[in-house]
Amino acid sequence: MNRFRFLLPVLLVGFLTTAFRRDGTTAEEAPDEHRFRKIDLTGDLRDLVGLDIAPNGDVYLIGHGGELYLYRPKTRETRRIGKLDVQSSEAMLQAIGLDPNFSQNRHLYLYYAPKSRKQVNLLSRFTLRGDTLDRSTEKPMLEVPDTWACCHSGGSMTFDRHGNLYLTTGDNTNPFGTNYSPSDDRAGREMFDAQRSAGNTNDLRGKILRIHPEPDGSYTIPKGNLFAEAADGLTRPEIYIMGCRNPFQVTVDRDTDLVYWSEIGPDASDDDPRGPRGYDELNQARQAGNHGWPFFIGPNEPYARVDFDRDSVLFRYDPQNPVNLSANNTGRRDLPPATPAFLWYPYDVSPEWPDLGAGGRTLVAGPIYYFDPANPSPIKFPAWFDRKLFLGEWMRNWLKVVSFDDQKKLKTIESFMPSTTFRKPISMKFGPDGALYLLEFGALWGGNRDSRLVRIEYIPGNRPPIARLETGTDAGAAPLPTRFSARNSLDYDKGDRISYRWTVNGKPVGANTAELDYTFQKPGNYRVKVAVVDQAGARSEAATSISVGNAPPKVSIQLEQKGLLYGPAVSYQVKVEDAEDGPVRPEDVQVRLTYLPTRKTLSFSEKGEVLSPYHRGATWIEENDCKGCHALKEKSVGPSFQAIAERYRPRKADPNVVERLGDKIIRGGSGEWGQVNMSAHPQLSAEVANEMVRYIFSLTDQKSEKPLPQQGQFDTEPNGAGTYILTARYTDKGSRTARPLTRQSTVVLRSPVLTAQDFDGNYEVQRRDIITDVHKAGYVMVRKIDLTDISAVAFQLATEVNGSRIEVRLDSPTGEIIGELDVPVTGQRDNWAEQVLLLRPTTGEHDLYFVFRNRLYVLNLVNIKQVQFRKETPK
Template sequence: MFISFAKYSLYLGAFLGLSSLAHESMTTPVKAENAQVWADTLNRPEENRFTKSVLSNDLNEPMELAVAPDGRVFFVERAGKFYVYDPVQKKTRLLYDFPVKAVDKYLNGLLGMTIDPNFAKNHYLYFFYTIEDKGQTKQRIGRFKVNDDSTLDIESEKSIIEFPLDLEVSAHTGGSMAWDAHGNLFISTGDNTVPFESNGHAPIDEREKRPIFDAQRSAGNPNDLRGKILRIHVESDGSYTIPEGNLFPKGMEGTRPEIYVMGCRNPYRISVDPATSILYWGEIGPDAGTDGVQGPRGYDEFNQAKKAGNYGWPYFVGDNKAYNQYDFATKKVGTPFDANALVNNSPYNTGMKNLPPAQKAMIWYPYNQSAEFPKLGVGGRCAMGGPVYHFDASVSNPNKLPAYYDKALFVYDWMRNWIYAVRLDEQQNYQSMEAFMPTTGDFRRPVDMEIGPDGSVYLLEYGSVYGIDNEDARLVKVDFNSGNRAPVAQAIATDTIGLAPFKVAFTGDKSHDFDKGDKLSYQWKFEGKAISTEVNPTYTFSKNGIYKVSLTVKDQLGASSTSTINIKVGNTVPEVAIATTDNSTFFIPTQTPFKYAVSVKDKEDQLIDPKRVKVVLNYIPKVSKEPQMGHQQLTSTFSLGKSLIAGSDCKACHQVNAKSVGPSFTEVSKRYREDKTAIAKLANKIIIGGGGVWDEREMSAHPQLSREETTEMVKYILSLGNEPIENRIPQKGSVTLKEHVGKEQEGRYVLTASYTDKGSLVAPQGKTKALLALNKTDVLVLRPTKVYGSEADELNNVSRQGKRLGSIHNGSYFVLKNIDLKNIEQLTYRYSSRDKGATLEVHADSPTGALISTLNYEPTGNWNTYTEKSAALQATTGKHDLYFVFVKTTTPNKDLFSLEWIDFVPTAVEKSATKATVGK
C-alpha cells in the first residue's frame, strides 16, 4: 500500500516508502522562509468561503478516484470494490468487486484507477490491481469499458501491462496513474523491497539469498519496472507504444524503455500538469530519525520531473543527501555514493550498471522540523502528490476554485493531515507554499485528491487508523463560494439539565454572518414545533424528557444554517466538592499527611449511596520537560501519557484493544508486563524507531519527542494490560504524600472525586424511556511549591525563554491563576539582573489589586549569574490570581529581570509539622 510503517506512528514504516525525489532544473536549494510570496497574497480567499461536504460515507480503505466529464465520480477500495457516485441521484453504487490478490491485511489489491482522456467518446477506465497468474503474483494495468448505465463491461478488459512482484515483501506498491497532454499514461510503482533491516537507511543488502532486502534490484535497476514511474502510450487495441523522451531508448541493452523516472522508493500518488505535461509525485521516504553511519535520516519528498531522470533511491534521499556504501555482512562503511557517477554493482541488478545522474528533490522534509520548509511541521510523514489547477473562466460551476489558485500545485500528507498549495515561477521552479483550509479542512488521512472538470476539489479520505475499516473513511468534495455565504447559527442555553417545569433562557445573538450587513431572521423549534422568532427566547418544558431544540438562522437571500441543543428534563446534576484544611494548591516537598473530605449532595437522591462515590488519588511524576503553557493547563492534563499519544501519530497504527498496522496497546502492555527494563527500552525505541519484535514491520522514529514525553507514553501503554487498579481512598481522611520524595519536584498529585446519581426515567422525543443518570466530578491538583517561570498562565510584555522568563521591563507582569496562599509565609525568587535593580510587586486578582508582597532587588552583575532572594507575604483567604508586576519608574527601565523560579515557602508551623511527621 502506501504507508511507511515506521512513519506513521508506532508502526507505519513498511508500506509507503520513504522517498527520494529530485528536480533536475533546480540549481540552488530553496529556503521556504525566504521564498518570494505569491503575487496576489492580498487577494487570498477567506477560508470560510470553502465548504467541505461528504458525498459518500462508510468506505473501507479507499485508494484512488477519477471524475468523469459528466460529474460522476469513480473510485476504488483496496480490497477490490469499484464504486460510482452519481451527482444527480446523490447516491453511491457498487459497480464491481474485483477478485484481487489483496496481500495479508494491508498491501496490494486494487490500488488505483484513472479515466481515459477521451472517456466521453471511448468510455475507458484503467485499473491498477494485483492478480495471480499461473502461480505468480503480478501487478496489472487493465483497461475496461464502462456502459452508459455505469455498469462495468467485464468482458471488455484488455491487459495493458503487467509486471511481477515479490509477494513476501509487504512494502511499497505505488499504484497511481495519471495522463499528460499528449495522451501518455504515467504509472507509479514501488520498490517492492523490505526496508526493515537497514535501520531506516538505504536497503542495499547484497548478501546471498536476500534479494528482497536490496532495492538495487528494483528501484536502482534500469531493467526492472519496480521503483519507477512508467510512461506509455496506450493504443486502441490495448497494446502500448513508447513515447519519445523516456529515460532509456527502446532496444538499449539492460534497460526497459517504459521507464520515465527511476530511483523511486514509493511514489504513491502522482499527477501530471495538463498544461505543461510536467510530472509531480509524493515520495514516501525511509524511516531513520537521525543521521547515522549508513547515511542521512529519512526524508519524504515532493518531486518534479520536467523530463525523464533518475531520482536516486536507494543511493540518495532529499536534496541528494548521499548514503554510504555499506557491507551488511561485515558492517563495514564505505565511501558515499557519487550522484554524477552512479554504479549499481549489486549481484541482484539485472540491468546496466552505470546509471543516470541522480536528481534532487523539489521539497524534502524529515520527522523533525525542516530547516528549508519549516511550515510542513513535525511528526509522521507520508507525502502525496496532488493536481495542478488551471482556472478556466468558461467553466460554469459557480463553486469552482478561484483564480487565486491558478497554476497552483496541490500536495498533501497522509500522516500530517494537511494540504498545501505550492506556487511555481515562470520556469516552473519552486517559489512558495501556503496551507489550504488549515483551520476548517478537518482532513482525515487524505489518500487521493483530484480537481474535477467542474473546478471543484474531490478528495478520498482514508480514515483515522491504517489498515482497518474506518468509520470516517469517505469521499468528500470541496466547493468555493464566491457569493453570498450562509449565516452561522449558534444556539446557547443558560442551562441544559433540570426538573419539570424547567424554564430555560436561550440566546441566538452569538450567531453571525460573514457577509457584513446581511439581515438575519431567527426561528426556534421546541418539542418539534416552531415556537419563536425572537433572537433570545425563553421556553418552559412542562414534562420530563430529552428534547432537541433547534435554531435556524436565515439571511435575506434565503441561505441558512441550523444549530441544535439537547435539553434534559427530569434530573439535576449532583453536587460534589473536595474540601481541605491544608493548602489546596501546593504540597510540601517532604512527607506530610494531607487532610481532605468529599461532600456529595443530590436533590433527587435522598440517600447518597457510598458505592456511587468514587475518590481516587494519583501522582503524575513529571508534567513536561519544558512546559510551554501555564500551570493551570499543565496540571489539568491528568493522564499525560494518554494525551501525548492522542496528539501524536501513534493512533494511525495502533488502537487500544484492536490490532491495526501495529499491535494494540493492550498487547504491548501484556508482552512487557514482567520486563523491568521495558519503560526505558520502549521510550528510547519510540524516539529512534526499530522493528523485528512483532513481525518484520518497523516502528517509525519520533525524534521530535523528548525522553520525558515518550516515558509517559510508555507508562500509559503499559498500564493498559493490567486489571484496572485504582488508587481508591475513603471519602474522608488523610493521606501521606510520598511518591514525590527523591524525585525531581515537577510532579502533580491529582485528587478526583465523582458521584453518579441513581437517575430517572425520561422519554426522549420519539423514543422509549431511558435512564437519565448524571455524573459530577471535582478535581483537586496539588503541585510543588517551586514554580518555574515558564509555567506562568499569562504574560504581559514578558517572554518565555526555556523554563525562564525574560525580556521584562517596567510595567511588565505575569500571572499565576487560582493560587491558595494558606500556610505560605514568603516567596523566594531565583533571578538574575545584569545592571538594574527594581521592585517586583505581587497583587491579588489584577495588576492594581491588593498589594500582598514586595521584593526590592539588586542587580546580580550578569544575566548568567543567578541568586535567590525572599520577600514576606501577607495572609490571604481563598484562591486568588497573583499578578507579579515589575516597577521601575526611572530610566533606563528596560531589560530588568530574568526569573528562573519562585518558591512558595511554607510557614514555620507547617515546617515543624512536616519534621514531626517525618520523625515518626
C-alpha cells in the same frame, strides 16, 4: 509515533493562509479559508485508496481489499459494482484510471496483485457492462514483479493529453537492513538490494512506466521514454523515470507534459558516513530520466558504496556518473545522470522550507487545477488556483498548494483549509464541476471501516452566517426562566448585518435580538431554535432541547477533613436533594470508590468522567502522527499501545526506562518489535516524549473499584501510593412530561506524598527516580493542590552545597511566596535527611511551584527523594 512508510503511501489536499517563499517574501493574498466547505458524500466504507472521475461526474472508488464502488452525485447513491480476488499483501488493489474515452468505450484500468498469478502486480483493462465491472472483459496488459512480502509497491496511474498511461511502481525492497541505502548485494540478501530493482535499467520496479494503450488491449511505447530506442537487451522500453523508492500519486501537467510525483523516503534521522538523512520528495520531470534511488536522495546527496560484510564505507557515488555494481543487476552498469528532487524535507524542520514543519513524513502529490471560466458550476474553485499543484502530508496532516513561476520552478507553497479536520486523505481529483473530490482513509494505517468520499466546494459571493446557540440549562421545574444566547454566531462576509429569529416548538417568540429570555410555564419537552439570517437572506440554524417539569437533583460529597489529601482513613457523607422525588432512598444513590495506582493530577471530561492522569500524553499522541501506525488495543502496522505497555510493564521499575523510550520516540529506531522502523520525531521535546511514554505505561495500571454506602469511612494506603476517586451519582424519577435527569459529584483524594515522577512539570531540573541536576532558578510544579489546612511540607533531601533555598510559590514560578526553607548541608548526595518547610495558611486549589535558589551558580543544588504535605505543624 511510527511512520512505516514502506507501506501504502497516501494523498492529501490543501487551504490557503500565509504563503512562503524560499527568499522569505510573501505571496499575494489567497482566498479566504471560510469560502470552502467540506461535505461528506458517502457513508463509512473500508480502506479506500484511489478514485477517478468520469466526464459526467460519476466517481469510481477502489478499496484496498479489491472493491470497486460507484458514487453517483445526481442521486447521491453509493454502491459496490465489482470485486477483484487480490493477494493478501501490501499491494492488493492499488490504483484505478478511467480511459480517456471512457464515456464511449467504458474502459477502466486497475493495478492489483491477482491471486491467480504468482508474485506479480498486474495492470489490466476492464470494461463496465452498465454499472457493473465485468471480470470476463479483463485484458491483462503489463506484469510488474513483486515478492508480495516486503516492501514498496507504489501504485498510482494517470493519463496525459496524448493518451499515454503513467504507472508508478515501488522498488519492492526490504528497507530494514539499514536506514540508509538498501544496497546489500550479498548472496541471499536480494530483498535488501534496491540496486536490483530501482537502480536496474532492465527491471520495471522503482519506476514510472509510460505506455500507450491500444484498442485491442495491448500497448505501444511512446517516443521519448528513457530507453525506448535501446536494443541491447539490458533495458525495458516502458521505463520513463527510473530511480524511485516508493512513488505513489503521479500527475501530468496537461499544458506542458511535465510529470510530478511524490517519493516516500527512508527513515534515517541523521547524516552518517553511509549517506544523508532521509527525505521525502516532490519530483518534477521535464523529460525521461534517472531520479537517483538508491544511489542519491534529495538534492542529489550521494549514498556510499558499502561493504556489508565488514560494515565499511568504500566510496560515495557520483550523481553525474552513477554506476550499478550490484551482483543482482541485470541491466546496464553505467546509468544516466541523476536528477535532483524538486522539493525535499527531512523529519526535522527543513532549512529550505521551514513551514513544512517537522515529524513523521509521507508526502503525496495531488492534481493540478485548471480554471475554466466557461464552466457554469457554482462550486468550482476560483481562478486564483489556476495551474497550481495540490500537495498533502498524511503523517503531519497539513494541506498545501504549490505555485510555479513562468519557468515552472517552485514559487510559493500555501496552506489549504488549516482549520478543517481531515482523516488521513489518501486520494483526490478535481471533478468536472470544478470541486475537489477527496478520499479520507480513516484513523489507522489499515483496517479502517470509516473511509469515505468527501467533496470540497467553493462558496462564491454571499456566504451564509454560522449559527451558534448557548443556554445555561437544559432542564428544570416549571415555571422555568431560561436565557438563550446566539451572540457567538458569526458571518464571514465583513460588513454583513445579521438578524435572529427565535422559535419554540415552531412558534415565533421574542424579538430580533441575539439573546432570548423565555419562561416555560408548563411541563413538557421543548425545541428552541434560532435562525441567523444575513441581509441577503442567507441563513443557518441552531437548536437545543429543554425538558420542563423536573428539576435536576443536587448531589454533593462532604468530607470530615478538608484539603483533599488523604490520611489513613477518610470519613465522608453523600447528600442528595430532589425537589420532586422528596426524600431519596440510600439504595438509589450510587457511591463508588476507585483507586488508581498513580499520584498524578487527574482531569475530568465534560460528563464528569475521570480521564487518564496522563491525559497530556494522550493529547500529544492525538496531535502527532502516532495513530498513523498504532491503535489503542489492536495491532496496526505497529504494535498497539496496550501491547507496548504490557511488554514494558516489568521494566517500569527501571528508573530510566521512561527517558530511554522517550529518547527512542525522538530519535527513531527498531529492534523491539522486529525489523520495522519507528520514525524519528525531532520536533518533540524530551518532556513531551516522556509524557507520551507515561501515558502508554498507564494503560496497564490496575485500578480497583468498589461500591460504598451513602455515608461511612474507608481506609487508604498507608504509604500514599495512589489516588482515590469518590463518585456519587443519582438519577431521579422524572415525570410524565419530563425525562429522568442524572447528576453526579466527584472528589479526588490525592496522596500527601509525591516522588519525582508525580510532578506535572519542571524547568532546569531532571526527574528520574529522584529530583536531581537542580540548577539555580530551576523548579518543579504540581497542579491543583488544595492547601486548606495544609501547614507544612517535608522534604527527604540531600545536598553538599551551601546557601541553597527552596521557595514555595503559588500558581507560577514568580508567584506569591507562602514558604521558604534554607537547606542545610547533609553531607554526601545520598545522605538523606528530612527538612520541614512551614507554610503560611492558604485555602483553595493552587498550582504549587517549588523554586530552587542559590547566590552562586551551581549545577546541582540538591537531590530530593520525596515531598510530603502535612496537615499539622510537626513538634
